[in-house]
Amino acid sequence: MANAESVVFRKSYHIEGGNFQSAGSVSKKIKQILKQLNIDGEIIWRAMIVAYEAEMNVVLYASEAEVILEISPKKICMIFKDKGPGIPDIPLAMTEGYSTATREMRERGFGAGLGLPNIKKTADNFDIQSTVGSGTQLIIDINIF
């Protein structure tokens, strides 16, 4: 997280697990804010990749999540803290191609097992922690400069 003094914007959002109707809406709200702050399009695009991957994982696998967006002059920080089953084997979940997606999720175009590796590749900083039976927390930074 950024120093409290340097944070120019902070907001929190809620994601409902299992709700495909509203899926993507938090990412969209974050995009609008980044645009209003005149952040470079390429940086917004990278922020959207990680935000949407993380949001969809909550929709697909968790019951709900709180998202905290913090923008400082140097970076965009997003924290996704969900209540859900947690991830028993994080290195395995981080492997390209590993997915526990159901058939329905795959029919909707998800479940290639690329999301977490894509977040790691796209982010400037990425931390994942998970407790089985309780939930998962992602901290993702995208540098602005």
Next chain:
Amino acid sequence: MQLHEIVKLLGAEVLVGAGDLDREISAVHASDLISHVLATCTRGALWLTGLLDSQIVNTAELFDLSAVVFVANRRPTQDIIEAAEMENVPVLCTQYTMFESCGLLYSKGLKPSRRCG
């Protein structure tokens, strides 16, 4: 290549975005998997798909894709069309299959949407 040239090449029907056909397109992503789009798309790419899902438009808008083409005459539902109008995402529909559409675009020099690094 501009979007209107792609409309012509694919004999496509423009369902949304008739006013945005001057968009310049250099790269194409063809896939029914949103996961693949997320992992490989580049900004401004054209997205060819046979997947009819409400997340398509969301995804195209979030990742700055220039337009969506539904192949093999897959007709998007009204909610997809309305979302595309709201989000200003051009939507085309072509009779050509995914294979044929890709072949036509490839033969005209369009490149795969691919991230470097």
